[in-house]
Amino acid sequence: MDVKIVATRPFDGQRPGTSGLRKKVKVFQQPHYLENFVQAIFDTRADLAGGVLVLGGDGRYYNRQAIRIILRMAAANGVGKALVGQGGILSTPAASCVIRKYETQGGIILSASHNPGGPDEDFGIKFNTPNGGPAPEAVSEAIYERTGKLDSYRTLETPDLDLDHIGAVRLGEMTVEIIDPVADYADLMESLFDFAAIRRLFADGTFRMRFDAMHAVTGPYAVELLERRLGAPAGTVMNGVPLEDFGQGHPDPNLAHAKELVAMTKGADGLDFAAASDGDGDRNMILGRNFFVTPSDSLAVLAANARQAPGYKDGIAGIARSMPTSQAADRVAEALGLECFETPTGWKFFGNLLDAGRITLCGEESFGTGSDHVREKDGLWAVLFWINLLAARKLSVAELVKEHWQRFGRNYYTRHDYEAVDAQAAADLMDHLRRLLPGLPGTRLGDYQVEYADDFAYTDPIDGSRSEGQGVRVGFQGGSRIVYRLSGTGTQGATLRVYLEFFEADAARHDQETQEAMRPLILIARELAQIETRTGRAEPDVIT
Ligand code: G1P
Ligand code: ZN
Numbered sequence: 337m338d339v340k341i342v343a344t345r346p347f348d349g350q351r352p353g354t355s356g357l358r359k360k361v362k363v364f365q366q367p368h369y370l371e372n373f374v375q376a377i378f379d380t381r382a383d384l385a386g387g388v389l390v391l392g393g394d395g396r397y398y399n400r401q402a403i404r405i406i407l408r409m410a411a412a413n414g415v416g417k418a419l420v421g422q423g424g425i426l427s428t429p430a431a432s433c434v435i436r437k438y439e440t441q442g443g444i445i446l447s448a449s450h451n452p453g454g455p456d457e458d459f460g461i462k463f464n465t466p467n468g469g470p471a472p473e474a475v476s477e478a479i480y481e482r483t484g485k486l487d488s489y490r491t492l493e494t495p496d497l498d499l500d501h502i503g504a505v506r507l508g509e510m511t512v513e514i515i516d517p518v519a520d521y522a523d524l525m526e527s528l529f530d531f532a533a534i535r536r537l538f539a540d541g542t543f544r545m546r547f548d549a550m551h552a553v554t555g556p557y558a559v560e561l562l563e564r565r566l567g568a569p570a571g572t573v574m575n576g577v578p579l580e581d582f583g584q585g586h587p588d589p590n591l592a593h594a595k596e597l598v599a600m601t602k603g604a605d606g607l608d609f610a611a612a613s614d615g616d617g618d619r620n621m622i623l624g625r626n627f628f629v630t631p632s633d634s635l636a637v638l639a640a641n642a643r644q645a646p647g648y649k650d651g652i653a654g655i656a657r658s659m660p661t662s663q664a665a666d667r668v669a670e671a672l673g674l675e676c677f678e679t680p681t682g683w684k685f686f687g688n689l690l691d692a693g694r695i696t697l698c699g700e701e702s703f704g705t706g707s708d709h710v711r712e713k714d715g716l717w718a719v720l721f722w723i724n725l726l727a728a729r730k731l732s733v734a735e736l737v738k739e740h741w742q743r744f745g746r747n748y749y750t751r752h753d754y755e756a757v758d759a760q761a762a763a764d765l766m767d768h769l770r771r772l773l774p775g776l777p778g779t780r781l782g783d784y785q786v787e788y789a790d791d792f793a794y795t796d797p798i799d800g801s802r803s804e805g806q807g808v809r810v811g812f813q814g815g816s817r818i819v820y821r822l823s824g825t826g827t828q829g830a831t832l833r834v835y836l837e838f839f840e841a842d843a844a845r846h847d848q849e850t851q852e853a854m855r856p857l858i859l860i861a862r863e864l865a866q867i868e869t870r871t872g873r874a875e876p877d878v879i880t
Contacts, residue, residue, distance in 0.1 A: 337508035339412045341488050344368040350376070350483040352476040354682045354824035356462025358448050361398050364459045368489070374406050374444070375489035376482035377463050378413040380475070383441045385414035390435045390464075392426025392517060393446025394553040394616035396453030397580040399424050402446050402461070404496055411508035412490035418510060421517030424499050425578065427553045427617030429706075429714035430521035432468035436710065437520055442466050447616035450588035451827070454581035458827050469687035469711030473803065518560045525561055525717065528647030528709060529724045537727040538568045547719060548597040548612035551575045551583040557617065557716055587614050589621035589703055589715070590880045591628060601625055609726060609733060613715030618683075619703040620715040622722050624733020630749050632662030632837075635699030637740050638721055639668045642697065644728040645721055647709065652696035656689050658682070659792050659807055660819045660835040661701040662747040671744065680794045680806035681821065683713055688798035701751060701835065703880075738846065745841040747815075748853050752876035753823075754832040754867065762822055762830035765870045769808045769820055772864070776810060781860045784812040792819075810864070815839035818861045832871065834861050851879070 347366075350357055350373050357373055364370050378384055389410055393399040403424040410418050419434060426434065428445055435443045442465050448458035463471045463479065471479070492508050504513045537543050547562060549555035555576035562568040574597070575583065586593045589612035601610045606625040613620055622629040629637070639655050642648040654675035657665045669676035675694060679685035683706070686698040690708045699705040704713035705721075722733070729736060776789035792806040807821030816838040823831035836857050840846060851858070861867075868874050 387441030390443030
């Protein structure tokens with residue numbers, strides 16, 4: 337095997353964000369750019385030499401080329417075996433499943449999640465550790481530091497490998513095993529949920545649902561699980577063929593980007609259940625007839641009803657939610673006498689709690705829900721969990737959620753995003769808020785009395801690591817909150833996220849339209865941060 341040592345120079349800005357290194361495809365296509373980041377992974381993860389590496393991505397533009405580059409480099413860096421999803425495909429939760437199941441030394445996942453794909457769009461890469469989860473900050477930081485010092489990387493000169501046929505081939509001294517990307521994951525799902533009950537629900541013929549794969553990675557997973565293993569009618573999965581540009585869509589399952597699906601749930605004849613997942617299969621949106629389940633409520637409802645699913649029949653250990661996620665789950669934890677954790681934004685912060693067995697379920701307001709079955713959030717898992725609940729409880733989605741609100745109260749919730757804002761203006765806005773913090777507690781903003789105001793910091797209860805500057809929180813008496821933070825996944829300017837939550841205990845007031853009910857708080861949030869004067873934006877670009 338002739339290892340080729342290629343001279344290189346460090347690139348600025350290869351620090352991973354909320355979820356790996358995410359840039360425009362054109363940035364990744366610069367000579368040596370991807371290679372440098374990958375070499376930094378091999379240099380900092382010594383056990384990959386002689387070990388097993390899992391590799392796959394969401395199938396977006398540049399996925400195949402990147403897989404081939406990484407495979408050559410893996411072989412040249414002494415990796416013993418690479419497990420690669422057929423066609424270069426692995427959804428993010430499936431990659432996590434495979435990393436864990438085969439006790440590998442970690443995985444490289446190629447994805448820019450819900451960001452659009454194509455030659456002028458986004459690409460991304462991240463390293464997941466042997467627990468199957470996204471690299472914790474210390475690991476990402478070590479990789480980043482290494483990218484600043486590289487002067488060469490290792491690769492092989494070999495013809496392109498066939499990624500489309502299942503089976504093992506050699507690449508230099510390394511074995512490349514092309515695996516079925518769906519089977520291990522589908523088996524895991526079958527072990528967690530009551531497939532017999534769900535099969536009966538579909539066989540009955542009255543339950544009407546659609547799953548929108550948004551031309552992204554979950555198509556083959558959803559067809560296998562819903563249509564083959566569970567017997568849902570053909571056509572239940574929409575947009576099920578993964579495309580490199582996601583059919584020019586924005587593969588983000590929310591009310592703004594999955595409009596076609598949302599429309600199918602409207603009216604007296606609307607679907608009973610509809611769901612969608614994102615580019616790499618880790619996000620989910622849950623809809624009932626004329627009903628949208630906020631991701632924060634979804635986490636709380638799953639937690640309160642977890643015992644209905646065989647995989648959680650003995651109850652759950654604890655619950656965690658990211659800081660901006662609504663406090664609906666906290667109320668369930670309190671009622672069930674469970675521990676509840678508030679972590680910074682990003683799935684990596686759940687890893688230690690899951691590994692230590694302190695939590696079973698966790699979630700983020702950004703359409704992310706998951707459990708200890710893998711170490712990533714998991715779109716189809718959430719969808720199956722919901723169908724399992726509907727089959728077991730024999731209630732509609734709306735009935736299930738309203739029953740939940742009656743018991744626990746309703747946390748009205750919305751997120752307003754201001755995208756591609758001038759980066760300096762966004763940073764100044766956050767500084768302005770931070771300066772206000774000490775003076776806020778005890779003051780009144782409209783009808784709301786400020787109870788606390790801080791810049792969220794988190795000490796990991798397992799390893800004691802500290803993460804600061806995780807978002808500005810303004811908390812009011814009675815449980816309402818405004819949270820501000822800047823996105824760590826964007827590739828253009830800055831994205832300001834404003835998260836708003838207000839609590840309503842009275843069931844007679846649970847049927848208000850969210851934006852209307854939250855109007856006073858929305859106006860307070862805009863004024864406090866001087867959003868329009870500082871960013872020139874009168875209205876958010878995306879409301880979820
Ligand atoms: C966003 C979400 C966050 C999620 C991440 C990866 O990050 O807000 O909850 O973990 O994508 O899917 P952000 O752009 O806000 O940094
Ligand atoms: Zn994603």
